Amino acid sequence: MDQSIQFDLDLIHRYDKSGPRYTSYPTALELHEGFGEAEYLKHIEKSNAAGGPLSLYFHIPFCDTVCFYCACNKIVTKNRSHSVPYLDNLVREIEMQGDLFDGSRPVNQLHWGGGTPTFLNFEQMQRLMDATRRHFNLRSDDGGEYSIEVDPRETNDRTIAQLRELGFNRISLGLQDFDPAVQAAVNRLQSKEQTFAVLEAARAEGFRSTNIDLIYGLPLQTETSFADTLDQVLAYAPDRFSIFNYAHMPSRFKTQRQIDEADLPPPSVKLDILQMIGRKLTDAGYVYIGMDHFAKPDDLLAVAQREGKLYRNFQGYSTHSDCDLIGFGITSIGRVGDAYIQNVKELDPYAARISQGRLAVFRGVELDDDDKLRRAVITQLICHFELSFAVIEREFSIRFAHYFAPELEHLRVMQGDGLLSLDDDGVQVLPAGRLLIRNICMVFDKYLAQKQQQFSRVI
Incomplete structure (x- = not known):
């Protein structure tokens, strides 16, 4: 597996914006x-x-x-x-x-x-x-x-x-x-x-x-x-x-x-x-x-x-x-089944819930089918710098080119910039794109538009 990186100043300047670190999707x-x-x-x-x-x-x-x-x-x-x-x-x-x-x-x-x-x-x-x-x-x-x-x-x-x-x-x-x-x-x-x-x-x-x-x-x-x-x-x-x-x-x-x-x-x-x-x-x-x-x-x-x-x-x-x-203790986040769960963030509410014999959970989210599909796509990209359309299609019973038609248009622009190669089989992130993997993942994030200002910059 080629795990090299390439430092392209022009690309970094153009793609350096705020975005998630994708410890979850x-x-x-x-x-x-x-x-x-x-x-x-x-x-x-x-x-x-x-x-x-x-x-x-x-x-x-x-x-x-x-x-x-x-x-x-x-x-x-x-x-x-x-x-x-x-x-x-x-x-x-x-x-x-x-x-x-x-x-x-x-x-x-x-x-x-x-x-x-x-x-x-x-x-x-x-x-x-x-x-x-x-x-x-x-x-x-x-x-x-x-x-x-x-x-x-x-x-x-x-x-x-x-x-x-x-x-x-x-x-x-x-x-x-x-x-x-x-x-x-x-x-x-x-x-x-x-x-x-x-x-x-x-x-x-x-x-x-x-x-x-x-x-x-x-x-x-x-x-x-x-x-x-x-x-x-x-x-x-x-x-x-x-x-x-x-x-x-x-x-x-x-x-x-x-x-x-x-x-x-x-x-x-x-x-x-x-x-x-x-x-x-x-x-x-x-x-x-x-x-x-x-x-x-x-x-x-x-x-x-x-x-x-x-x-x-x-x-x-x-x-x-x-x-x-x-997750245990204040602010901890867990992933159980198809849900993410977070405990309360401060000591007093945590102590109050535990003393009442209640779990410290105060918020969470249940993933729908689209969330799980996009999570699988983002995980493959951010962990392995590649994405097989056939693997996703088999697991989720979709036609990738139809389901993600707008996203593929964005990827074609990134292909033109040298971040990745794209064909009918999937995506390969190139050495110049690996430092910018967050940007590539962001293409598939349906929640990002209204939340982007709350994330740190990519570079």
Whole structure:
């Protein structure tokens, strides 16, 4: 499989507009409060009837300090006791949800995100994992993908050993940038020694996959400074990179108002950084998975992509398309059967619902036939850079050329621009189009016109 990318400045300038990241289709903006607990229960019943493995996501919202760039749902506090009532409610939610799902269904994927999951101490993390194991069928053979996001500033060798003992075998380290001026501008001071000590400890403890998170487009970044950060990380050769484009949206995310907009690199510099990232990582032997992700060729993401088994969910690229996803904690989003479901976003409503013995669901959406069809199309494009019309036609009993006649006209324009090749059999995204895969997917998004202003820019 050709997974190369081509950097075409003219195309990027012409196609750089706002659009979804397609961790779902329809996107989370289509979730509504007309879908609640009763509707969720119906989809759980259908899910149990269908069977299959599960994926669990736990949202731990607490952070010790605020990173100014952050757009996550988090609670910034140095008072560790604030996690105690939240953990109590989380355990009760695990019990309630566990009673609803068939206990024989194996959990093939588990992820703790946030916030900062390592805000919890070991006893709290052990309690959370023990509760999960009591109410769900966690694997005991270390064959699942059990991952956690960690902050190297508050993680050490002992923490890593404890996480491995709890059953985690994949780890993602937040970094963003090593440059001292950039770190000061975003209020995240983090040394090389802290970061690489955690990475090495994870390898020593037998974690099967290590990921480093970086962000380009932060204040005071230059191509040279970010290249230096990238070179230092490449020397330790993590299995995966997640390199995100910073989306400055202070009207939506209050913490971003503390960033001086005058310090943000101009678009031309961001494009220089992006081009440098692609060159360095591919020269170092990494495969471009898509969007912001690179991986070693033998990493499960790269293998799944080559085998046509890659999927995309609310945590990003995934190798487990067969799993229904259950979300726990505030703001978490799940996918069960043909529905997406989100929990309430704040602590007090979450605590109130759990104390009443109610699920924390406050909105969701049930996919109709057109949604499922378009989701399949977008998933194939964003995960595999190709689309077979025959596969879609067999699965959904349509004639692609008739159903998507207007969309094909848009694709023909993109073909003329060199983003893709289009024939009677399907679509192949070309190297120049892979960085712009979101634009290609947007052609098939029927909801986009009225919502586009609420998304970040593609590049």
